[in-house]
Amino acid sequence: MRIAHHLILSLLLAFLAGQPVGAVGSADALFDQGMQAYVAGGFAQAATNFREASALRITAGTLHNLGNAEWQSGHAGAAILAWEQAQWLDPFNPDTRGNLRFARKAAQVESPELAWYEICSAWLPVNAWAWLATVSFWIAATMVILPGVLRWRKADWQQGLAAAGFAVLLITLPALVGVHTRAQLGVVVSAATPLRLTPTQQAQVLAKLPAGESARLERQRGNYVFIRTATAGGWVERGQFGLVASSNSNP
Amino acid sequence: MRFLRQVGCASVTAAVLGAACLNALARDPDRAVSPQTLYNQGTQKLGEKKLREAEVLLQTAVATQVERVQGPALYNLGHVRFQQGLEELKKGPDAQKAKSVAQQADESGQSALRAVDAALASEDLSAMVNAYVQGRGARKELKAATEAVKQAMESKGTVLSKWQRASGDFKSARELVPADADAAHNAEVVDRSIAQLVDMIQMMMQSMDGMQQKRAELGKKMGQLRQKMPGDLGKQMKGGEEEDDEEEGKKPKEPQEGQKEGPVKDGKEMQMSAEEAERLLSMLRLDGNRKLSMGGDEPGKPTKGKLRDW
Numbered sequence: 366m367r368i369a370h371h372l373i374l375s376l377l378l379a380f381l382a383g384q385p386v387g388a389v390g391s392a393d394a395l396f397d398q399g400m401q402a403y404v405a406g407g408f409a410q411a412a413t414n415f416r417e418a419s420a421l422r423i424t425a426g427t428l429h430n431l432g433n434a435e436w437q438s439g440h441a442g443a444a445i446l447a448w449e450q451a452q453w454l455d456p457f458n459p460d461t462r463g464n465l466r467f468a469r470k471a472a473q474v475e476s477p478e479l480a481w482y483e484i485c486s487a488w489l490p491v492n493a494w495a496w497l498a499t500v501s502f503w504i505a506a507t508m509v510i511l512p513g514v515l516r517w518r519k520a521d522w523q524q525g526l527a528a529a530g531f532a533v534l535l536i537t538l539p540a541l542v543g544v545h546t547r548a549q550l551g552v553v554v555s556a557a558t559p560l561r562l563t564p565t566q567q568a569q570v571l572a573k574l575p576a577g578e579s580a581r582l583e584r585q586r587g588n589y590v591f592i593r594t595a596t597a598g599g600w601v602e603r604g605q606f607g608l609v610a611s612s613n614s615n616p
Numbered sequence: 617m618r619f620l621r622q623v624g625c626a627s628v629t630a631a632v633l634g635a636a637c638l639n640a641l642a643r644d645p646d647r648a649v650s651p652q653t654l655y656n657q658g659t660q661k662l663g664e665k666k667l668r669e670a671e672v673l674l675q676t677a678v679a680t681q682v683e684r685v686q687g688p689a690l691y692n693l694g695h696v697r698f699q700q701g702l703e704e705l706k707k708g709p710d711a712q713k714a715k716s717v718a719q720q721a722d723e724s725g726q727s728a729l730r731a732v733d734a735a736l737a738s739e740d741l742s743a744m745v746n747a748y749v750q751g752r753g754a755r756k757e758l759k760a761a762t763e764a765v766k767q768a769m770e771s772k773g774t775v776l777s778k779w780q781r782a783s784g785d786f787k788s789a790r791e792l793v794p795a796d797a798d799a800a801h802n803a804e805v806v807d808r809s810i811a812q813l814v815d816m817i818q819m820m821m822q823s824m825d826g827m828q829q830k831r832a833e834l835g836k837k838m839g840q841l842r843q844k845m846p847g848d849l850g851k852q853m854k855g856g857e858e859e860d861d862e863e864e865g866k867k868p869k870e871p872q873e874g875q876k877e878g879p880v881k882d883g884k885e886m887q888m889s890a891e892e893a894e895r896l897l898s899m900l901r902l903d904g905n906r907k908l909s910m911g912g913d914e915p916g917k918p919t920k921g922k923l924r925d926w
Contacts, residue, residue, distance in 0.1 A: 563690065566787070567783070
C-alpha cells in the first residue's frame with residue numbers, strides 16, 4: 366500500500382513537472398556523468414552529457430554547466446549560448462551572469478542591445494511574468510464580475526482589488542512583450558560565420574561574425590535564417606545560430 | 617466603473633498613437649523606392665552599360681530581401697559583374713604583349729648567361745667587359761619584363777575576383793529559382809572562363825619566377841666576373857651593378873613639406889578597335905551561342921525574359 370502511494374506520488378509529481386519519470390531519471394544520470402567527466406577534465410564528454418541531459422529536462426543548472434564545459438572545450442559561441450539559455454530560465458544566478466560577462470570580454474563581443482521593456486522582462490524569470498499576468502487578470506475580472514453575479518453589495522475593497530489587479534496586469538504587459546521579442550535573440554555559435562547577402566550557398570559574404578555574437582532572428586528560409594546584429598543583417602546557416610529561448614539546447 | 621472608462625479611454629488613445637506611428641513609418645523616404653523599381657532601374661543601367669550604377673542598384677534590390685525580386689536581380693548582377701571583368705580585361709595590360717616581352721627577356725637573359733659563362737672560362741678582358749655589359753642589359757630587360765608580367769597578373773586578379781562573384785551570383789540565382797536553367801548555364805560558362813583565367817595567371821607566375829631566377833643567377837655570375845677582372849675595372853663595374861640592385865629595395869618617395877602637386881595631365885581613355893578587342897578576348901573565348909556573348913553585336917545582354925519590368 367505504501368509503495369502504491371509512493372508510485373502515485375511520483376507519477377503525480379512527474380506529471381506536474383511535465384516530464385516522464387524515465388526521462389527525469391536518465392537526465393539526472395546524464396547530469397551526474399557530465400559532472401564526473403568535467404571533474405576528470407573530459408570537457409568534451411561533459412558537454413555531450415550535459416547537452417543530452419538538457420534535451421531530456423531543461424534546467425538552468427544543467428545549462429550553466431553545459432556552458433562551463435563548452436568554454437573549457439574552447440567553444441566560446443556554444444558556451445555563451447548555453448549561459449544565455451541558463452540566464453533566460455534563471456536571471457538571478459550571479460555565476461551565470463559573471464561567466465557571460467567574462468566570456469564576452471574574452472571573446473570581444475558585445476551584449477545584445479535591449480529595449481526598455483526587454484530590460485524589464487529580464488527582472489523576473491520568463492514564466493513568472495506569465496503567471497503574474499494571469500493571476501492579476503483573474504483577480505481583477507473576479508472582483509468586477511463576481512459581486513454582480515452573486516448579488517454582493519459593492520464594497521470599496523472589491524473596487525480597490527480590481528484596480529490593483531488591472532494595474533499589475535498593465536505593468537506586466539510591456540514585460541510580456543519584452544519576453545516575446547527577447548525570444549528572438551540568439552547567439553552565433555561557430556567562429557567566423559559568414560553573414561550572407563542571400564540565403565544561398567554561393568552568396569556574397571557581407572561579413573564574418575565571431576563566435577558568441579548576439580543577433581536577432583528576423584525570418585527563416587530553407588536552411589538559412591536571417592539575423593540582424595548590432596551592425597549588419599544577413600543570412601547564416603541554421604546550425605550556426607542558436608536561439609536563447611530555443612527548447613533544444615543543441616546549437 | 618469610472619476606472620474601466622479610464623482604461624477604455626487610454627486604450628483608444630494608444631490605438632490612435634499607434635496608427636499615427638505606422639503612418640509616419642509608411643511615409644519614410646527610405647522606403648519610397650520599391651525593390652521592383654530598384655531592379656528595373658538597375659536593369660536599365662545594365663542596358664545602358666553603366667555597370668557601376670547597375671551593380672549598386674541591383675545589389676540594393678537583392679538586399680531588400682524580397683524573394684520575388686532576389687532571383688532575377690542576382691541573375692542580372694551576375695551579368696553586370698561578368699561585364700565588369702571584361703571591361704577590366706580590356707583596360708588592363710595586354711597579356712600577349714607581356715608574354716612576348718617576357719619571352720624576349722628570357723632569351724636575352726639566356727644569351728647573356730652563355731656569354732658570361734664563356735667569359736668566365738676565358739682570360740680575354742674585352743670578352744669579360746662585353747659579357748658584363750650584355751648581362752647588365754639583360755638584367756634590366758628581365759626586370760622590366762617581370763614588372764610587365766606582374767602588372768598583367770594584378771589586372772587578371774581583379775578580373776578573377778569579379779568573375780568569381782559573377783559565378784556566385786548565377787549559382788545563387790539558380791538556388792533561389794531552381795527552374796532558372798539560364799542561370800545554371802551562365803554559371804557554367806563563367807566557371808570555364810575562370811578556369812582559363814587561372815591557367816593564364818599560373819603561366820604568368822611561372823614565367824615571372826623563371827625570369828627572377830634567371831636574373832638572380834645572372835647577377836651572381838656577373839659578380840664572379842667582376843672579381844675576375846683586374847684592378848680598378850672590377851670596382852668601376854661594381855658601381856653600376858649595385859645601382860641596379862638597389863632600385864628594387866628602394867622605398868617610394870614620400871612627399872616633402874611645401875612640395876606642390878604637378879600640373880594635371882589630361883588622360884585619354886585607351887581606344888580599342890573591334891579587332892583588338894576580339895584578339896584580347898580570344899584568350900577567354902566563350903561559346904558563341906551562349907548568353908554571355910562578348911562580341912560587338914550583343915555585348916553581354918541578360919537573357920530575354922529576365923529584363924521584364926514590374
